[in-house]
Amino acid sequence: MAENTIALVSFLLTLMVFSYILGDIPLVSVLYRSAVFIFAGMTAAFTLVVTYEGLILPYLQDIQDRSTSWTTLGHSADIYIFGAALLFGLLLLLKPFHALSWLTNSVLAVVIVVGASVAVVGALSGTLFPLLQATAALPAGITQDFSAMMDRLLVFVGTMTALFYFHYQLRANRDGLAQGSRLGQGFRHIGKAFIVTTLGAIYASTILTCLTILTERISFLFQFGA
Amino acid sequence: MGRAGISAFVAFAVGLLTLLSLLLGDNPALFGGQPGSEVLAERLALPGDVLLRLVVIVVALSIVIGIANLLYVHVGRVARGKFYSAVLLASFAFTIYWYVTNRGDSSLLEAAQVPIESALASLLFFSLVYGGARVMRKRADIWGLLFVAVVIIVLLGSLPLAELAPVKAWSDWLMAVPVSAGARAILLGIALGTVVAGVRAMLGQDRSYRG
Numbered sequence A: 001m002a003e004n005t006i007a008l009v010s011f012l013l014t015l016m017v018f019s020y021i022l023g024d025i026p027l028v029s030v031l032y033r034s035a036v037f038i039f040a041g042m043t044a045a046f047t048l049v050v051t052y053e054g055l056i057l058p059y060l061q062d063i064q065d066r067s068t069s070w071t072t073l074g075h076s077a078d079i080y081i082f083g084a085a086l087l088f089g090l091l092l093l094l095k096p097f098h099a100l101s102w103l104t105n106s107v108l109a110v111v112i113v114v115g116a117s118v119a120v121v122g123a124l125s126g127t128l129f130p131l132l133q134a135t136a137a138l139p140a141g142i143t144q145d146f147s148a149m150m151d152r153l154l155v156f157v158g159t160m161t162a163l164f165y166f167h168y169q170l171r172a173n174r175d176g177l178a179q180g181s182r183l184g185q186g187f188r189h190i191g192k193a194f195i196v197t198t199l200g201a202i203y204a205s206t207i208l209t210c211l212t213i214l215t216e217r218i219s220f221l222f223q224f225g226a
Numbered sequence B: 001m002g003r004a005g006i007s008a009f010v011a012f013a014v015g016l017l018t019l020l021s022l023l024l025g026d027n028p029a030l031f032g033g034q035p036g037s038e039v040l041a042e043r044l045a046l047p048g049d050v051l052l053r054l055v056v057i058v059v060a061l062s063i064v065i066g067i068a069n070l071l072y073v074h075v076g077r078v079a080r081g082k083f084y085s086a087v088l089l090a091s092f093a094f095t096i097y098w099y100v101t102n103r104g105d106s107s108l109l110e111a112a113q114v115p116i117e118s119a120l121a122s123l124l125f126f127s128l129v130y131g132g133a134r135v136m137r138k139r140a141d142i143w144g145l146l147f148v149a150v151v152i153i154v155l156l157g158s159l160p161l162a163e164l165a166p167v168k169a170w171s172d173w174l175m176a177v178p179v180s181a182g183a184r185a186i187l188l189g190i191a192l193g194t195v196v197a198g199v200r201a202m203l204g205q206d207r208s209y210r211g
Helices: A003-022 A026-064 A075-092 A098-136 A146-164 A182-225 B003-024 B037-079 B083-101 B107-138 B142-157 B162-176 B178-203
Strands: none
Touching: A003 A026, A003 A182, A003 B107, A026 A075, A026 B037, A026 B083, A026 B107, A075 A098, A075 B037, A098 A146, A098 B003, A098 B037, A098 B178, A146 A182, A146 B178, A182 B107, A182 B142, A182 B162, A182 B178, B003 B037, B003 B178, B037 B083, B107 B142, B142 B162, B162 B178
């Protein structure tokens, strides 16, 4: 596609999306909605292309090539795995038939629990242990720098109290009413302050990102107009 | 065992096998480096490897089925005279035609997908600023004040003005200490939640696959 055509299409589509700012005027809202549906159609098409080119095609090529093997079981095992995956894919199509939907559910169960297992291992080894270690460990030589040590202590206290904020255990008092301890309530308030601060910073960072993109789009519109 | 029980049993067996294989496989150090430990670790990694390959292909096929379902739904809507569904189908068909006739050419992505995506993201700016202003009107308490104060400090701290150097220092400290602590706690909470949700799915407590 020629560069001018790319710029013209970009210009028109950007204006179509920005027409949203003008509000719900019948003829103008058609432009915004059309842009959104164009986006949905293109995204579906690109997803299909990427899924075919990045996943299905390489696997198809691999099972035709006898010199490759996905596992230590050899090439013939690859054909069985691919065949089983195709069968599972066909079973997914049985969902509308109520009497056979348990077959689809079994396939979905396999997909969900394998995904869950990967997520559990990833959460344990990729987030939980490294983050706990990084929060609790003291860097070498930090004892000589008082302010750095205080910051480190604050990070530790903040992490622990913010985690405690999600702790909802209450005890029954003499009248049988639920009651939290005062100390726990104090920790929860400190934790909430850290969480609100974090959410505020994330919110501000998102505003900055969107502002940067908006500036880029507006400068593109002016450049094209010039 | 009922049909629902079969799905639950399959989930438990496959989940346990995958989890053990991922945790113990490909890690000979776990077996004390004794003779044959490498072969054992390789064998333990095998079920996880096979199941992951299988699931990746099934997920790819389910994406194709999902897109086919999207097209089927919109073809039905076009038959009922819905204009926007026709727009969606036309853009889908044009993109596929473009991909088939111009392989390796990413100009359609540059001309249409990226501008719409970035224009939509930039519209979010107005919603976020409006939402921030509404926080103070709807929730004028200590937490609302703290939230807005942090937003203002971080926004002012990002401005490249020499007069705002103290605010920049304050913003940097906020990001390095309290925000870092809160983010760590949120990430730890997500990780703990993931572990609990994963184990619940494996034990058949959370049967979202029943649909």
